[in-house]
Each structure stands twice: as structure tokens, then as C-alpha cells.
Amino acid sequence: MSLFEVFSALQQQLAGRYPDFPADAVQPERCPAGMTGDLTVNCFRFARFAKLAPDRMAAETAEMLRAHPDVEDAQVIKAFVNVTLRPAALLRDTAAQLERLLNAGLLPVASRRKVLIEYSAPNTNKPQHLGHVRNNVLGMSLAALLKRVGHDVSEINLVNDRGIHICKSMLAYARYGKGETPASTGIKGDHLVGNYYVLFNKVLGEELSAVRGTHPEWADRDDEALFEETELGRAARQMLRDWEAGVPEVCALWRKMNDWVFEGFDQTYRRIGIHFDHTYLESETYLLGKDVIAAGLSAGVFQKRDDGAVTVDLGKMGIKVVLRSDGTSVYMTQDIGTTLRKVEDYTPEELIWVVGDEQNLHFQMLFAIMKKLGYAWADCCFHLSYGMVNLPTGKMKSREGTVVDADDLFDRMAELASAACAERAPETPAAELAARGEIIGLGALKFMLLKFNPRTTMLFDPEASIRFEGDTGPYVQYACARIASIERKAAEQKIDYAPDKVDWSLLGEATEKKLAIEAGFYGAVLQLAAERRDVSGLVEYLLNLAKAFNQFYRECPVLVAPSPELVRARLALAAAVRRILADGLATLTISVPEVM
RNA sequence: GGCCCGGUAGCUCAGAGGAUAGAGCAGCUGCCUUCUAAGCAGUUGGUCGUGGGUUCGAUUCCCGCCCGGGCUACCA
Numbered sequence A: 001m002s003l004f005e006v007f008s009a010l011q012q013q014l015a016g017r018y019p020d021f022p023a024d025a026v027q028p029e030r031c032p033a034g035m036t037g038d039l040t041v042n043c044f045r046f047a048r049f050a051k052l053a054p055d056r057m058a059a060e061t062a063e064m065l066r067a068h069p070d071v072e073d074a075q076v077i078k079a080f081v082n083v084t085l086r087p088a089a090l091l092r093d094t095a096a097q098l099e100r101l102l103n104a105g106l107l108p109v110a111s112r113r114k115v116l117i118e119y120s121a122p123n124t125n126k127p128q129h130l131g132h133v134r135n136n137v138l139g140m141s142l143a144a145l146l147k148r149v150g151h152d153v154s155e156i157n158l159v160n161d162r163g164i165h166i167c168k169s170m171l172a173y174a175r176y177g178k179g180e181t182p183a184s185t186g187i188k189g190d191h192l193v194g195n196y197y198v199l200f201n202k203v204l205g206e207e208l209s210a211v212r213g214t215h216p217e218w219a220d221r222d223d224e225a226l227f228e229e230t231e232l233g234r235a236a237r238q239m240l241r242d243w244e245a246g247v248p249e250v251c252a253l254w255r256k257m258n259d260w261v262f263e264g265f266d267q268t269y270r271r272i273g274i275h276f277d278h279t280y281l282e283s284e285t286y287l288l289g290k291d292v293i294a295a296g297l298s299a300g301v302f303q304k305r306d307d308g309a310v311t312v313d314l315g316k317m318g319i320k321v322v323l324r325s326d327g328t329s330v331y332m333t334q335d336i337g338t339t340l341r342k343v344e345d346y347t348p349e350e351l352i353w354v355v356g357d358e359q360n361l362h363f364q365m366l367f368a369i370m371k372k373l374g375y376a377w378a379d380c381c382f383h384l385s386y387g388m389v390n391l392p393t394g395k396m397k398s399r400e401g402t403v404v405d406a407d408d409l410f411d412r413m414a415e416l417a418s419a420a421c422a423e424r425a426p427e428t429p430a431a432e433l434a435a436r437g438e439i440i441g442l443g444a445l446k447f448m449l450l451k452f453n454p455r456t457t458m459l460f461d462p463e464a465s466i467r468f469e470g471d472t473g474p475y476v477q478y479a480c481a482r483i484a485s486i487e488r489k490a491a492e493q494k495i496d497y498a499p500d501k502v503d504w505s506l507l508g509e510a511t512e513k514k515l516a517i518e519a520g521f522y523g524a525v526l527q528l529a530a531e532r533r534d535v536s537g538l539v540e541y542l543l544n545l546a547k548a549f550n551q552f553y554r555e556c557p558v559l560v561a562p563s564p565e566l567v568r569a570r571l572a573l574a575a576a577v578r579r580i581l582a583d584g585l586a587t588l589t590i591s592v593p594e595v596m
Numbered sequence B: 001g002g003c004c005c006g007g008u009a010g011c012u013c014a015g016a017g018g019a020u021a022g023a024g025c026a027g028c029u030g031c032c033u034u035c036u037a038a039g040c041a042g043u044u045g046g047u048c049g050u051g052g053g054u055u056c057g058a059u060u061c062c063c064g065c066c067c068g069g070g071c072u073a074c075c076a
Helices: A005-017 A054-066 A087-092 A095-103 A130-148 A164-176 A189-214 A223-229 A231-245 A248-272 A290-298 A331-346 A357-372 A376-380 A406-424 A430-451 A473-492 A510-520 A522-532 A536-555 A564-587
Strands: A039-042 A071-077 A080-085 A114-118 A152-159 A278-281 A310-313 A319-323 A350-356 A381-386
Touching: A005 A039, A005 A054, A005 A087, A054 A071, A054 A080, A080 A087, A087 A095, A087 A510, A095 A510, A095 A522, A095 A564, A114 A130, A114 A331, A130 A152, A130 A248, A130 A350, A130 A381, A130 A406, A130 A430, A130 A522, A130 A564, A152 A331, A164 A189, A164 A231, A164 A248, A189 A223, A189 A231, A189 A248, A223 A231, A231 A248, A248 A406, A248 A430, A278 A331, A290 A310, A290 A319, A290 A331, A319 A331, A319 A357, A331 A350, A331 A357, A350 A357, A350 A376, A357 A376, A357 A381, A376 A381, A406 A430, A430 A473, A430 A536, A473 A536, A473 A564, A510 A536, A510 A564, A522 A536, A522 A564, A536 A564
Parallel strands: A114 A152, A114 A350, A152 A278, A350 A381
Antiparallel strands: A039 A080, A071 A080, A310 A319
């Protein structure tokens, strides 16, 4: 059902005339720049349902449209019908009914679902970097979008807090830490632990070189293969065994260092605006899944191999081991177990995992296994797969220290933004500058990360990416701030521009109509983005709406418009646009400063 | 080798069976005594990797090839 009365009417007429005409065939689009018209109907798309040649369909459609009182003109070009609406009708169906427009994004109650989304999933051996930030921002914005269209969404984190990589930083700290703490050094906990992870790898590198020197015959073996040939590697492996055996000193060290990291993560999450409904710890879930394997084995879903390993035949994807020959679990076992735990805890109708694309196959396999095990929700699992973030210098590698640290990046963005604010408004108090810098800087970063299609391997060029002009978050925030400023002045002048006090038919300028039309697409954009589980369409839309506003702002003075009636009408239009822009940004988890 | 993803303007990226392929940045030209110039307007720049096929119509769909990335563990 179109927002526009004309097109709903057209849909009904066509459906009445042609029995096979689909319910949502009429989809008005924006009329391309340079063409005369406000909206356009592409008759190529539905001519076949009426069994008409496209040009005949267009002629008939145009005729119907011309007969409607809302239509000023309808021109046929090929099989497109370009429709010019009377301003009163155009505005009546869009900006004049702001609440309806904002609610157009909501799904019918029957299609709202209980959704569980898992993202972030950091390791507790190092601080988060830009790659994690992309994950976090994708996860939190998708959660916000799904909530925005009416779903019941729970956000969860699954922290990888155990394993050999955790023991690496623990071991380095135990040997070289001299008892230092975040408090004694003033270093944020996750960074302090991360420093020891880097130190471990440095020392390990030296030992590996030494081993290679004394054993030339191992030259072709990689670091992984030589890990246990080093003293440090063996010690780390022993530490993992001790941890699993519950050796008190090891467990105490593990607990202490994890607490430091969690404190650091909390700060980072708070700053970016994430709140998880629950955080699962791998140390508490890694043994899950084994019982399911046993059940699946007796049900014939899994097979026991001669060597004792349990496998599952996934056809084209191959044979996957789900239990080692020694009876211990692999990653897949754990993921099966934690998935079942999540379903038990939340009874979701849909499950989403935000995880990098290197795990595409893993998730295809996981979902296939769930389906084989007969779970009804197995068809409602979705892996939101995203590409890596590369730097101009190449890939980011934690071990080699070539990462863009999340906290540093936030600082840098906020500093640059507040410096830009200070330049524009030097009188502003420092605290206010800092607050604005935080909103604008973080907004710019989030917006930049969300502008890309998740699957693309994106390039982060610090010089080029840290910008506040052009296709950026601040561009959209700036449009909001401009409108807010106009609204403040209107309030001072006590101008009443409540929608019912406004003569909307006065808004007939090209930029006014274009702005109202763009605003009218908001609900459809939200729904499409939610359906695709991809917010990048919303990002694109907000840029277009902000751009349409800036053009309007240039060409149509609001407060100094020729007549008081026009002032009110333009004010009401601008105010409606600000609500939409702010709503859209909020759906991307980006806030808006009052002043820029 | 097999599977998956990508190759669109100098750069970073949109688009998608339909009307002349878009945006931002970079380059060049204009616009602040006018509601905030983080802005607006104009302009330069493209055989949409390549060869076939399907179609009234392909950059978009299908097949082959080339290039880049990922995955292909009893790692997580």
C-alpha cells in the first residue's frame, strides 16, 4: 500500500480490472533528475500481469492517473509514467502526517518476531581494534534497526575468555609483569593485557628463530608447527592444561587478568553506546554440545569413524568432525552447544550472528547441522557476514601491532571534531566542545563504517576516512543542527507551525516538493533495510534526504519567506525533516548535537 | 584443485533486467552585508575486468576466461 492516495487508488483500479494483478505491483519511484514529474511508475514491471504491451499499459495507467484529483499531470515516456502531483496532495500524504510517516516503518504486528543477535565476541587477550569496531557497529545498528521496525530484539555477546591465546598473555605477564596492574601503571586493563600478548609473541619469535637455527631441517615448518618446540610454547600449553585442571594459581591469574580486560571493554562499549542484554563466557560454555553429539549419534545424524572421531556428512560442504577421536570438543561442538543454550534462554524466532566472512563455511555447516538435528528454527539462522578492514599499508595484525586501536581511534575522531567545533565557535566552553566532539566524531566513524555494504572488504585510510565533509555522518548531523537552529528562532518569535495550522498547499517549489517526496520514502527504506538485514540503504537515504534539505535551505528561505503562511509551512516541513533525520541516525545508533 | 566473495570515474564506494550508469573525495569555476559555507551551484573524468549467450532491452541473469581476497583442520 503506497503512502500516496493516488497510487493506492491506481493499484486498486488495476487490480479490479485485471484478475492476476499482484497486490503490491504499483511501486512509485522518485522521478529521475531532469525529467518533468515528482514520481514515476514503471509499467514495464507489471504490464505482463495485464497481458498488455508495456506502452499500452503505460497509456492506460496514465489515463487512470490523469483522472485522479491529486494529479496535475502524467506524461508517458516509453513505458514510464511521470506524474506531477498537486502540492496539497503531495504534502498531505507526506510531511503533513509526520507520525504516520514515521510509523510507516513499522511492520504489521503479525510479522514482528523475537530476534536474538550476537556480535562483538572479543578475545580477552588484547584490546579491540578497528575490525572489532566494524563488527560492533554493524551489530548494534542492525539490532537498533530491527527494533525500529517492531521486532523484539535481544543483544548478546559471547566473550572468548579461554584457550591457548589467553594463556599467552597470562604467561608473559607471569614472567615479566613484575606485579604491575592497571591501577599502578594507569594503563587501561585491556591494553595492559594486550601489551603482554605482544610481548609473548616477541619472545616467541626470538625462540622460533633460535629453534630454526639449531634445526635447519625444520625450515619449511611454519610457526604453528614449531610452537611446542619452543620453551615458551610448551609453557603456554602447560598453562592451558593447568587452567583446565583448575590449578588455583593459574585460575587466580586468569580471573585477575580477565577482570582487567572486562573493565577495559566496558569502557569501550559504553563509549560506543553498546548495551548487551547478556554476555556469555566461553569458559562457561565450551563444554556444552557434547550431549547433543551423543543424541545425534544415536539418531543417525552423526557417524562414528574408525578412529573414534564423530563426524557429520554435509554433502557438498564435506565431512565435518564434531567430536575428536579423544572425545574432546572442537569449535563446532561448542557452537552447537552455545546455540542450543541461547535458544533455551531466549526462545528466539530468529538468530543472527555478526561474524567476519572468513567463517562463512563454518556457519553454513552449523546451520546445516541444526537442520539435520531437526530444529524448526534452523531455517531462521542468519550469518551477517562482513569483510575485513584493510589499511593502506595492508592487513591489520594484532600480533604484529599493525592495528588501529579502537580507543585511540575514538579519541582521535572526538578530538578532531571538537577542534573543528572550536574553530567555528571559539567562545564555546570546553566541556561543551568535548561533548559535541564526542557526538560528531563517533558519529562520523560509525556512519563511515556503515556506509559500506557489509560484505565488502573495506579500506580504511586514516587521512581520507577521518572527514567531516561530503558523504559523512556530520553532513547529516549538520542538516539537523541547521533545522534545530531555525526551530529555536521560530520558538523565540513564537511562531506556531503545528501541522494543522499550516497551509501545506503553499509548498509548490521544486526543492520543497523534492524534499517532501524524499521524506515520504522513509518508511519503505527502513523496511527494506530491515528485510535485507543491511543498514547501508538507510545510510544512503539519510545522505539523500540531508542533501535535499540543504538544497531547499539554499533556495527557500524559511524564517524570512515572503509571507507568514509560507514561513509556517516551510518551518513545518523542515521540522518534519529533522525528525526523520534524527530518527534515522538514532536507528544507526548515532546521536545529534543541538549546535554544530 | 574445489567452494564463496569481489573487479564500475584518478581514489573510496553506491546501483541493479529498463529511460541519458551515480555519490563523495581529488582537480577546475563560481557563491558568506541573506535562517549555521561541516553548506550550495557548475565543470572535467567511465569501452561497468574480459569473451560468448539469453532478452524487445544486460553493467545487472547464465557459461567460459583473467585478476584480487577468503575458506577448504581432530585451531578458535
